[in-house]
Amino acid sequence: MRNQSHKMTVSIDEHTSHLEQLRAFFDQLDEEGKTIEKLPRELREQYQLKAINLTLEHIWNHNEFYRSALEEAGFKQPSIDNLGQLASVPLLNKDVIRGDKLKLLCVEPKEIGQVHLTSGTSGKPIYTSYTLADQYIYDLLPKYLELFPESDSDITAIALPYEFALPGLGFQRLFQFAFGTAILSLGKGGYMAPIDKSLELMKEFQATVLVTTPSYAALLAEESERFGIVIGRDISLRRILLTGEGCSNTFRNRLEKWWGCEVSFFYGSTECGVIAVECKEHKGYHVMDGHVKVEIINSQTGAPLRYNDTGEIAVTTLLREGMPMVRYRSGDVGYLQKSQCSCGITMDVLHLRGRMENMLTLDGNEYSPFFLEHFLMEIPEVSLWYHFIVDKERLTIEAEPFRTALTDEQLAAKIRKHMLDHVGIDCNVEIKRSLPRTFGKATRIYMQ
Numbered sequence: 513m514r515n516q517s518h519k520m521t522v523s524i525d526e527h528t529s530h531l532e533q534l535r536a537f538f539d540q541l542d543e544e545g546k547t548i549e550k551l552p553r554e555l556r557e558q559y560q561l562k563a564i565n566l567t568l569e570h571i572w573n574h575n576e577f578y579r580s581a582l583e584e585a586g587f588k589q590p591s592i593d594n595l596g597q598l599a600s601v602p603l604l605n606k607d608v609i610r611g612d613k614l615k616l617l618c619v620e621p622k623e624i625g626q627v628h629l630t631s632g633t634s635g636k637p638i639y640t641s642y643t644l645a646d647q648y649i650y651d652l653l654p655k656y657l658e659l660f661p662e663s664d665s666d667i668t669a670i671a672l673p674y675e676f677a678l679p680g681l682g683f684q685r686l687f688q689f690a691f692g693t694a695i696l697s698l699g700k701g702g703y704m705a706p707i708d709k710s711l712e713l714m715k716e717f718q719a720t721v722l723v724t725t726p727s728y729a730a731l732l733a734e735e736s737e738r739f740g741i742v743i744g745r746d747i748s749l750r751r752i753l754l755t756g757e758g759c760s761n762t763f764r765n766r767l768e769k770w771w772g773c774e775v776s777f778f779y780g781s782t783e784c785g786v787i788a789v790e791c792k793e794h795k796g797y798h799v800m801d802g803h804v805k806v807e808i809i810n811s812q813t814g815a816p817l818r819y820n821d822t823g824e825i826a827v828t829t830l831l832r833e834g835m836p837m838v839r840y841r842s843g844d845v846g847y848l849q850k851s852q853c854s855c856g857i858t859m860d861v862l863h864l865r866g867r868m869e870n871m872l873t874l875d876g877n878e879y880s881p882f883f884l885e886h887f888l889m890e891i892p893e894v895s896l897w898y899h900f901i902v903d904k905e906r907l908t909i910e911a912e913p914f915r916t917a918l919t920d921e922q923l924a925a926k927i928r929k930h931m932l933d934h935v936g937i938d939c940n941v942e943i944k945r946s947l948p949r950t951f952g953k954a955t956r957i958y959m960q
């Protein structure tokens with residue numbers, strides 16, 4: 513018996529977990545040269561049911577909070593007979609776990625290998641604790657070779673925060689350990705990594721993939737001109753993965769044009785890890801069914817919604833021992849579609865509409881900010897920097913001009929007319945010079 517030992521060696525070589533029972537499923541896929549992406553629906557659902565039941569048993573046996581919630585909901589034993597019954601498992605609200613690092617913990621504290629946290633905008637953080645096995649064994653079991661064609665010949669630049677939250681380190685682990693790419697850890701806004709150095713590093717090592725947020729992809733492109741780095745000549749990316757903020761298709765299209773490469777959306781969270789990612793068709797995000805079960809619920813009643821109905825996204829993690837998230841209410845809005853995608857991937861397609869608190873109510877109607885952004889970004893004379901300010905259900909757009917000879921008055925009139933013609937809303941427009949750039953999450957929505 514070793515008391516003091518290298519934690520990595522102990523945890524990974526001698527690790528046992530309820531999740532070991534899922535290993536055979538993925539081993540067999542590997543053997544057959546398949547991935548979970550194109551499996552017939554029934555087989556994937558069988559896997560998910562098994563994973564959910566293993567998770568329910570694990571939280572029942574190792575966590576008081578989860579157990580009493582299940583008992584209160586009438587569970588005599590921690591299992592369900594089919595995926596439809598997942599709706600009888602209690603939903604998990606952010607507020608319940610905010611500031612409480614132990615509430616959902618299902619292992620001994622000494623088993624924790626990594627802590628991540630989200631600050632959110634409202635007070636106490638949400639702590640998420642992972643075991644090393646969570647991150648370095650089980651999280652890497654499902655492969656998605658269609659969705660992630662990256663390989664050891666790629667150089668991945670990660671321009672996401674490495675502090676506190678999951679993104680930087682999470683993508684680093686995924687791209688290093690699962691895909692075998694080399695990593696350039698640019699970070700985002702750290703004092704060691706000013707933008708010019710980040711661009712220089714991408715140039716020097718000929719980065720082929722960039723993982724970042726929509727606003728930072730825009731900022732890097734913009735700043736490259738200032739530092740004399742020519743995109744397409746000095747930096748030639750194969751693909752950009754966007755995460756963190758969400759954006760519209762037109763915003764994406766403009767980034768694709770600027771960077772000269774494919775730009776794909778990725779959806780994940782610090783609490784739940786990977787959730788969904790776009791395929792090459794770019795018609796929604798395929799849910800990463802190996803890692804999570806995604807449901808759409810009515811945010812008022814908590815009732816499950818059907819395909820194509822918009823509601824709150826609830827996520828159940830399937831491959832976690834440290835701190836499984838079971839029916840976790842994400843606060844994000846979207847809807848699911850049964851996949852009929854021509855890419856051949858059979859995993860459901862998620863359409864993301866944004867954060868619940870960012871939905872805009874104008875003249876009694878609710879709008880997704882991405883929907884409004886889509887139309888604003890259709891105007892080529894508007895830059896990628898803008899604000900939506902809502903005051904008494906009236907929208908004011910602050911926008912910056914982009915490479916245009918139009919006067920401010922002409923541009924404002926053009927924006928006002930475009931939004932009226934295409935969205936049917938009459939808004940105020942103010943043309944601004946130098947809207948603030950940020951290293952943090954771009955704030956574009958202001959409710960007065």
Ligand SMILES: [Zn+2]
Binds near residue numbers: 798854857
């Ligand atoms: Zn697809």
